[in-house]
Structures are given as structure tokens and as C-alpha cells.
Amino acid sequence: MSTMRDEICEQPAAIERTLKAEWRRAEKLRKHFDQNPVRLIVLAARGTSDNAAQFGRYLLEISTGIPVSLAAPSIFTLYRADLDLKGAAVVAISQSGESTDTNVVLERAKAAGAFTIGITNESESALAHLAEETFLVRAGKERSVAATKTYTGQLMCMYLLAYALGAQLKLDDLRRVPGWSASALKLERVIRERAERYCFMRQAVCVGRGLNYSNSFEFALKLMETCYVVAERFSSADLLHGPIAMLEASFPAFLFCPPGVTWKPMSELIGKLLSIKAETLVITDRSNKDAAKIKGLAQEPLTIPESLAQRGTVAEELYTPIPYVIPAQLFAASLAEVKGLDPDRPRTLSKVTQTL
Amino acid sequence: MSTMRDEICEQPAAIERTLKAEWRRAEKLRKHFDQNPVRLIVLAARGTSDNAAQFGRYLLEISTGIPVSLAAPSIFTLYRADLDLKGAAVVAISQSGESTDTNVVLERAKAAGAFTIGITNESESALAHLAEETFLVRAGKERSVAATKTYTGQLMCMYLLAYALGAQLKLDDLRRVPGWSASALKLERVIRERAERYCFMRQAVCVGRGLNYSNSFEFALKLMETCYVVAERFSSADLLHGPIAMLEASFPAFLFCPPGVTWKPMSELIGKLLSIKAETLVITDRSNKDAAKIKGLAQEPLTIPESLAQRGTVAEELYTPIPYVIPAQLFAASLAEVKGLDPDRPRTLSKVTQTL
16 A cells, blocks of 8 residues: 555545634635735646646636636746736745745745735745745645645635635535545545556546646646556547547546536537547546436446535535545556556655756 | 648748738737736637647736736636626637637626737637737638647737737847748758658657747647647646656657757756656757757757847747747648648547537
């Protein structure tokens, strides 16, 4: 068993701790932003943290109406451009809090008059000292090179940030997420068995849409770094705008299929994949009853055994991304094991990567 | 010979036409924005046009200092979120001008008080009618499904847009780009020969940084849709944050290596790729003298036979992206031919893709 697998299993507790400990900071910040409204949110990150930023982009725009820009760090670090960031909230996300480039973005943004926020696992990091406010991911030390519990912890911090920026989210709703994540962990045995089939997989596509788009990036990244699979990541729309041509019979496709508005385009994509005879694996939950009815899938969907749809929220699938990434993480950890690889120490990588 | 190949060769003339015909619009808009400054630029597009938007993101932030957000269309089309876009310029980019989703973004943005701009190849399209101002790509009808001349035409329109938004660009500088593009076309014969070697390539990574980051997306997209190669695209920084683990001896890597600030991180990446013994192919020009000195490359760099570095501009490699993508386009067209595929009619695709 790998440390990665152990850290995957620590997630329900880590998310719960983060929510409990950081809710008051969100309340405090909400009062601040109520007095000092923000016109733009900039999110800066690399690697897995950048995937959390991708989720934040959708969540924040959908729930607060404030436009979001995902920063290109090189614009600050290499080109040294001066962006007009007055009235902006600039958020750096980093597991270690020691990423040089995202810290440079935050420093430059502060100098340009932006309000700066950190999201990190390390309370004594450079990032935590630099930012005006820091949400702490309470995941405990992450020992595997492959990030898992810090990703979902960062996602939880994004909900807190959305609340701070005026989103209509409730503590009671967020409190259900750790339990749903525990429910997703129950799929471990079936995923472990399923991974055998993919032992010789060399390439794949991971597809998500909207709030689960970031999970397709994170699933692909885990497959690339722990299983050495050349895994592409797309929204269902982007896949149809060209890359679908590379898919053929037996090409493996992994799809995040929550209930809600993204289901229609995802189900249409499934129809297209079935016609190509691609090998399609669906991740869903019990509330997406239509996913269970699809005919012709070679593989049974991986179904989280609870109903995650939340009517009356800004999006029915608002709280699915954290539980939904867990089967993907388990799949990558299992596949690495099946392939005889060590997901905790991928070749060529170290835990903290420094780039400019 | 394919239509794709013919359209690649039409590019110097198409870019020149676009620049000549649209410069006055840029001048006019510059006066408008001088009186009505913009606080945020939002770029909305899909597929190849989205890659042009990715270029625009870097160019506009570097040269104007105005923050840029690449729109996620589903936030408008599926989630129907109301974004606060007062004071924003929202730009939709579409070859046909008939993409439902980007047109929805523009409509909603207009209703929210944004200034709307179109960039399209079709003067009578829905987009051209919808936008308050439209830059016309003067590429002539694009007949191949694989977009080439409309991509570089859109890039040229991005320079015009940057000028309109206050960038210190000169008509005289831009006038050199068509000639440099013609110079890049001279590589056709050597690329045609080189493509043989890659006949059985199944996967690859395309890497660029900063202003040439979008070219790595566009090269990968062309390899995916015309050659069915599973081609990933990364910045050098993102590749190092995880995906590098999937690379091994003989793994093909294609690198855009202009002179300027991106050369240092790109050359460091080359060092790493050489240590893995990956199969590295460099695209560069005569002004990057360091690229010619790298020892140990299995493949000679593809070198555009002119000096493209422009000192005194906001970035030394400011005008490289249009000429630099041409060897990549030629490579994809040649490889498709070598593989016996028809790049003008990729399987599963049609010329106009409609998504929401």
C-alpha cells in the first residue's frame, strides 16, 4: 500500500478539519469584502494547485458573479509586466507555500494595490507570511509526491473563499461534503479490481465540464505522474472541437458525470464515444439516474453510493467535485500498483518544484 | 498535396491583407478606448480560435497592463451566471462567426454593459452582426477542416486589438511579420523529409512559454486532429510540475524556442529532456544563437532563416508567434501525408462544431 493511498483515505477528516477551523476566517473576510467589494479575482497556482484554481474559477464566477482570471505567472516573473490590479483580490494557491513564481505574482499584486490571499497547507510558509489573509488547508503533512488531500483541501478553501466573497453558500450544506467523500471511498475495492484491466493503457482522455472540469485536469495529472499514462484533459465541448479525431475503438475515456446542467452535453458525448466504440468509464453518483440507464457501456459506471444532487443551490452539482475526484485518485493509485510503480516517488519529480 | 498545405502557404498574403485592411479600424478603436478606458478584457473562443485567445491573453497583458480573463463559455451557456462586466471589453473569436456558445457569451456580455468585439473570417456572420466592432480576418474562405490561415489571421488581429487598447506597437514592426512568415515557409522541404521519421509516432508533447505558449496548444491540436497523435501541450513550467514523469527515452517533444526571456526556462527544460534522452525537436530562428549551440540534440533544430529578435519592444520575441507556428503546421500536414491520412477531412469532425 502506498502513502498516496493512505492520504486519499485521510481526506474526509482533513476536509472536515479545514471547514471547521477556517469557517470563522470566511465569516470575517465576508464582512471585509462587504465593505470593500472586489471587481476581479485573480487565481495564481501551478500543478495540482492550478487545478484547484480551475475549480475556483467556475465556483467563484457562478456563485459571486465576479469575473475571474487564472494568472499566467510568466507575465509577472519573466515579462515583469505591470498589471492594473486595483480593486482586485489576488489569490495564490500552493501546497508548500514556497512556490517562487506564485509568490512573485502575489508580491507584485500587493504592490499594484490588490488585496492578497493565500491558500496553503503550511502555516509558516513564505506564502502565509506574504498574504494579507491565508486560508489554511488542514490536511496534515503531505508525504506522497502525488498531491491528493491538499487538492481536496484547496477545493474546500475555494468554497470558503466564495462565501467570503458573497456567495449564497451555507455551512450546513458544506458539512455534508466530508460524509460524501467517505462514501466515495467505499468504491476502493471495485476500483482496485477494475484497475487490472487498464494495466497496459498508454494513453487516455479525461473529460469533465463546468464545476467538474478541474477534476478532469487532476485525474489526467495523476495518471501522468503516477502511472506514466499520456492522459489528455478536456471539457466535452473542447474535445468535440478537434481532438475527438484522435479517438478510436478501445481508446480509454474517463468521464465525470454529475447530475445538473452538465449532464446533457456529457451524455451527448457518451453517445458519440459509443459510436466510435471508445472504452468509456463514467464516474457518477446515485442521484444521476440517467447515467445508470445508458445502454452499451462496456464498463459499469463507478457510482458513489449516495445522492449528491442539491436542488435549490446555484447549481445542482455544486458539491460534487470533492467526492467525485476521489474515485479518480483511487484509480490512479491502484493502477500505479497494478503496473508495479511507486506513486509516492514518480521518476524525475521531487515534492516541491521551483519554476519561474 | 492537401488543401491544408495550400492554405498554410497562403498565410503571408492573408496576414498582410488583414493588417492593411484592418489597421484603420485599430486606429479608430484606439481613439475610442482612449476616451473609454477598459478595466478588464474577456476573450471567448473554442478550438483553434481559443488558442488564438491564449496568445491574446499574453500579448494584451504584457503590452497593455489590462488584466485578461479567458472566458469559460459554460458559465454563460449552461450555468447562466450573471457576471459583472461593466467596463470590460469582451472579445469573441470564431472562424465562422457562427459558434453558438461564443455568440451567447457576447450577447450576455453586451446585456451586462460590456463593449463587444468580434474577430472572424466571415463578414456576414452572426458574430459580425452582433459585435459592436469586428476585426475581419482577411484569409479568404477556409476549406480545410484543419484551421491554419485563420489562426495566424486571428493572431494578427490580436496585435491590432492590443494597439487599439493602447499598446506601443508600430505598423512598421507588424509589416515585417508577413515576410518572416514567408521565410518560415522555406522550411517546407526539410520538414517534409523530417516527417518520415515520425510516421509511427503515437504520442508527443508540445511545449511553449509566454507568447509562444498558445503555439504549443495549436501544434498539439493539429497533431491530434490531422495525425491522430495523442499530443499534450504544456508550458515548460507546467511540464515540470508533474507531467514530466511520463516522459522517457525516445518520447517525442516539440519545443518553441524564440530568443528573449522564455529562452532560459526553455533551455533548462532541454537540459532535462536530454538527460531523459527524450527525442527533442526545437523550432527557433536565426536570432537565437544559443539554440544552435546546444550539444547532444538527436535532431537538428528547425531554424527560420531570418533574425526575428526585436530589441526595444516590450518583449524581444514579440513578433515570433505567427512565423513560429508555420513550421508546426507544415509538420502536421506533412506527417498526415506520410501516415496516409487526409488532413482536410479528419474522421469524426466537420468544419463548424456547435457546442453549448
